Amino acid sequence: DAGVIQSPRHEVTEMGQEVTLRCKPISGHNSLFWYRQTMMRGLELLIYFNNNVPIDDSGMPEDRFSAKMPNASFSTLKIQPSEPRDSAVYFCASSLAQGAAETQYFGPGTRLLVL
């Protein structure tokens, strides 16, 4: 079975440009998570969805970040406008939430560089 799929794997853009990261969770999983990895803060949860509904977006840094999950098999994380400090690796993860903490399965990540 395919794991969590993320695209693109690498993205280089200029400051001020819009960036869209994409994620396809594991089929049948009903929770989806977006994380950002930096050296200073490790893996930070940005937002998570349960049954396509955003549950907690308190980790989203600011209004420049937005995330959507239009259906159970697709989610996007958008940064507009992008800034150099957004450079990081962004991971998507999914799990089968059954009212309790369940193992999350991570995608390979998108390495974003904003010049």
Added chain:
Amino acid sequence: DQQVKQNSPSLSVQEGRISILNCDYTNSMFDYFLWYKKYPAEGPTFLISISSIKDKNEDGRFTVFLNKSAKHLSLHIVPSQPGDSAVYFCAASAWTGNQFYFGTGTSLTVIP
């Protein structure tokens, strides 16, 4: 504020010896803990977990110990192998919640 802390950014161990990775947490509501392993250019993969009703969980060469009173857990790898070289993340959650809080990671190097 980091609710889960890994104070050692890196660790080097000789092949065959024991590797001990440490993790501390601050939130007393956490009762489910996991370790993830991450190779370069890959996403983290689940390694082992422990719930607060236990103080030890073992899976092959990997053992996780939990000290609830100290809010501390550790991952023991014995014997260490070069293929264990990776970044290890500690994560914690409240059992009734769906959100994991991750530490900053410890980079383990096992020297052949």
